[in-house]
Amino acid sequence: MFTRKGQLTRDRIVAEAAALMFERGVAGTSTEDVQSAAGVSASQIYHYFGDKRSLTRAVIEFQTDAILGFQEPLLARLDDLDALRSWADVIADLQRTNGYHGGCPLGSLASELAETDAAAREALAQGYRRWQHAIRDGLQAMKDRRELRPDADVDVLATTLLTTVQGGLLLAKTLRDGEPLQTALHAVIDHVGSFATDRQPAEGSATSRR
Amino acid sequence: MFTRKGQLTRDRIVAEAAALMFERGVAGTSTEDVQSAAGVSASQIYHYFGDKRSLTRAVIEFQTDAILGFQEPLLARLDDLDALRSWADVIADLQRTNGYHGGCPLGSLASELAETDAAAREALAQGYRRWQHAIRDGLQAMKDRRELRPDADVDVLATTLLTTVQGGLLLAKTLRDGEPLQTALHAVIDHVGSFATDRQPAEGSATSRR
Numbered sequence: 001m002f003t004r005k006g007q008l009t010r011d012r013i014v015a016e017a018a019a020l021m022f023e024r025g026v027a028g029t030s031t032e033d034v035q036s037a038a039g040v041s042a043s044q045i046y047h048y049f050g051d052k053r054s055l056t057r058a059v060i061e062f063q064t065d066a067i068l069g070f071q072e073p074l075l076a077r078l079d080d081l082d083a084l085r086s087w088a089d090v091i092a093d094l095q096r097t098n099g100y101h102g103g104c105p106l107g108s109l110a111s112e113l114a115e116t117d118a119a120a121r122e123a124l125a126q127g128y129r130r131w132q133h134a135i136r137d138g139l140q141a142m143k144d145r146r147e148l149r150p151d152a153d154v155d156v157l158a159t160t161l162l163t164t165v166q167g168g169l170l171l172a173k174t175l176r177d178g179e180p181l182q183t184a185l186h187a188v189i190d191h192v193g194s195f196a197t198d199r200q201p202a203e204g205s206a207t208s209r210r
Numbered sequence: 211m212f213t214r215k216g217q218l219t220r221d222r223i224v225a226e227a228a229a230l231m232f233e234r235g236v237a238g239t240s241t242e243d244v245q246s247a248a249g250v251s252a253s254q255i256y257h258y259f260g261d262k263r264s265l266t267r268a269v270i271e272f273q274t275d276a277i278l279g280f281q282e283p284l285l286a287r288l289d290d291l292d293a294l295r296s297w298a299d300v301i302a303d304l305q306r307t308n309g310y311h312g313g314c315p316l317g318s319l320a321s322e323l324a325e326t327d328a329a330a331r332e333a334l335a336q337g338y339r340r341w342q343h344a345i346r347d348g349l350q351a352m353k354d355r356r357e358l359r360p361d362a363d364v365d366v367l368a369t370t371l372l373t374t375v376q377g378g379l380l381l382a383k384t385l386r387d388g389e390p391l392q393t394a395l396h397a398v399i400d401h402v403g404s405f406a407t408d409r410q411p412a413e414g415s416a417t418s419r420r
Contacts, residue, residue: 024409025322027237110384111321112235115311125385156393160374167377174320175335183366184373191401196335 002048010048013038018059018066022105025112026056046150057123058114063105064127075138080147081193084138088185091165095172095181103173106131107166132162139192145199152195164188212258219294220258223248228269228276232315236266256412266323267333273315274337278344285348290357291403296349301375305382305391313383316341317376342372349402355409362405374398 002010016037020029031045031052047054074087100110106127113120136158142148168181212220226247228240241255241262259265284297312318316337323330346368352358378391 016281023325025237025326027235028326103321103324107380108321111313111318111380114313115233116235116238118336121384121386128381128384156397159390160394161376163374163381163390164370164398165377166380167373167375170317170321170376170380171338171373174331174338176331180373181368184370187370187401188364188374188398191397191404192387194401195405 002158006048009038009040009044013040013048013057014062017055018062018105021056021059022063022108025110026052026109031055053117056109056117056120058119060106060109060123060127063109064130067104067106067127068130068149071131072134073136076141078138078142080142081189081196084189084192085186087138088182088189091169092178092185095169095178100176100178104166104169107169108173109206111170128162132158135161138154146164146197147199148192148195149197152192154170157192157195160188160191161185216258219248219250219254223250223258223265224268224272225348226357227265228272228315231266231269232273232312232318236262236319237322241265263327263329266319266327266330270316270330270333270337273319274340277314277316277337278340281341282344285344286351288348288352289355290352291399291406294399294402295396297348298392298399301379302388302392302395305379305388310382310386310388314376314379317379319382322379338372342368345371356407357409358402358405359407362402367402367405370398370401371395 013034015031020033021038024033031042034055035045036044038054045055049058070090071087074083074090078084078087106124109120110124110128113124115121126178136154139148139152139154139157139198143150143152143154148154164184165181168184171180227244228238230243230247234243234260241252244265245252245255249332255265261270281297284293284300288294288297316334319330320338323334325331325382327335346364349362349367350359352361353362353364358364374394375391378394379389379391382388
């Protein structure tokens with residue numbers, strides 16, 4: 001347990017490390033870089049994290065929370081396919097804003113660390129599972145309201161959407177172009193749409209219908 | 211231009227560098243590692259490639275050729291959705307054989323290099339374009355035989371398939387599990403199937419029908 005001030009220092013170190021690792025990769029980010037960005041000493045990093053691997057795992061959790069923090073509210077409010085398209089557009093817009101740099105904060109860490117750091121790989125796998133569940137829960141809510149047919153396998157559809165997001169974000173940063181991300185996500189949402197019933201969402205907000 | 215013997219030496223260096231970079235990443239592979247694996251001197255590497263960046267670009271071309279070398283024959287022979295499923299299964303089987311290690315040789319390089327090496331990024335983008343075209347040409351042949359409806363946008367479908375392969379291969383290496391790759395590819399092939407006509411492929415091989 002850390003004091004309140006200690007917790008703030010720890011959070012600042014993680015946020016700065018996350019930004020550096022997103023920009024330069026984990027291998028390209030030294031603990032000296034993190035010290036200097038966060039304005040802390042080597043012994044403070046050691047105090048809060050022990051070593052770089054443990055700091056990297058904290059960055060993975062930070063990035064997972066960040067991704068789900070902005071997506072979960074959108075996913076919890078899926079009322080129809082348009083809401084799913086809005087979720088896709090938010091992801092694509094964020095890439096456009098970044099100039100198609102950096103790709104997915106989680107995917108870039110996964111690609112770099114999966115073969116070299118077993119604990120990081122497990123943390124990243126956990127991050128992907130949380131993300132898949134958030135998407136699935138949104139689709140399940142649509143299914144519970146009978147906006148998706150009973151034969152819609154929300155697990156399969158959520159996995160397909162997550163897979164498409166990951167591939168699309170990798171292609172976006174490689175091509176410096178969001179078109180494949182946009183195109184593929186909308187094609188997969190069309191596929192989700194093939195399971196839609198004729199049931200129109202009721203008037204009013206999604207929340208009022210729960 | 212190199213002599214025949216020179217060409218063989220050059221090819222051996224690229225193949226060894228590709229294997230090391232696939233296993234350890236580009237940053238984790240020194241030119242000394244490549245020298246020792248290929249049994250060549252530093253001056254030979256310099257003679258053929260100049261520097262590591264130029265060697266890395268040769269590795270990107272090598273990996274693109276390898277990927278398309280085993281996929282193009284399958285894609286050129288797409289006669290129906292089952293043939294597309296076989297293509298997907300070949301990709302998934304290869305991952306299983308690898309113990310879900312390494313992911314996509316092109317995708318892993320793309321994730322590592324897109325932000326740090328502009329020439330590599332362009333070479334990787336070119337590799338992705340070639341791959342998308344190979345998939346699209348297979349789908350276009352199906353469409354020309356009226357096995358896909360006129361409103362099937364083969365460019366969109368090819369981009370969606372490539373995006374799904376890339377996301378699925380990243381998830382496979384992170385989760386050490388091929389299920390998302392398999393699930394997502396088959397879901398996208400179902401989507402392609404929604405554009406299929408009732409026209410059954412004729413008897414005999416695809417070639418005989420051209």
